[in-house]
Amino acid sequence: MKHLDLSLYLVTDSTYHTEESLLHTVEEACKGGVTLVQLREKNTGGRDYLEKACKIREITDRYQIPLIIDDRVDVAMACGAAGVHVGASDLPVAEVRRLLGPDKIVGATAKTVEAAQKAYQDGADYLGVGAIYPTTTKVTTVLTKVSTLSAICKAVPIPVVAIGGLNLGNMDILKGSGANGIAVVSAIMKAEDPKKAAEELRLAVKQL
Ligand code: TZP
Ligand code: MG
DSSP, rough: OOOOOOEEEEEEOOTTTHHHHHHHHHHHHHHTSSOOOOOOOOOOOOOHHHHHHHHHHHHHHTOOOOOESSSSHHHHHHHTTTTEOOOOTOHHHHHHHHHHHSSEEEEEEESHHHHHHHHHTOOOOOEEEEEEOOOSSSSTTOOOHHHHHHHHHHOOOEEEEEESSOOOOOOOOGTTSSOOOOESSHHTTOSSSHHHHHHHHHHHHHTO
């Protein structure tokens, strides 16, 4: 099993950022202690996605933080990212693993124990589980109970990161769930001071 630190997993959102502010926010978040970065671009063509991915990778490389690309195996391969994250409507985990080979990171979204076990068997290195709380970042997101999160953590040997509406004030709900960390968009991407936000979240995750 790969050694992955999922304590504070930053997922990007370009919808309320210029490219410059996106890159700045990611860099500040890296300074503040995020342990993994996922570039998540919806409605971005392959060429622009790749260009952005290469720029983000320059930053994450400087801080030695793995960069995960959401949805797109081709973009991840082309920019030399550390891995790919896929959900239920993306390429199947087994196919992504086959394309990326054994060394790259494959992350998968799982909302049920069955989906979690299948993703693990098919070669996922970690699972994202949620949305734990309502979120405006992702449309039509069904909430996942913490009891389901706990059951998933018990059912698979790979690390699990909780996602969805999580912030400093509400992450205590994860205590004792077995989750290895939290994945956030808004709590960092919308923060006035993303470095401070990351520092505070990182500290809080350690208390879980
Ligand atoms: N998957 C489940 S919830 C979510 C994703 C990508 C969005 C989480 O964003 P936020 O802003 O941290 O609620
Ligand atoms: Mg996806």
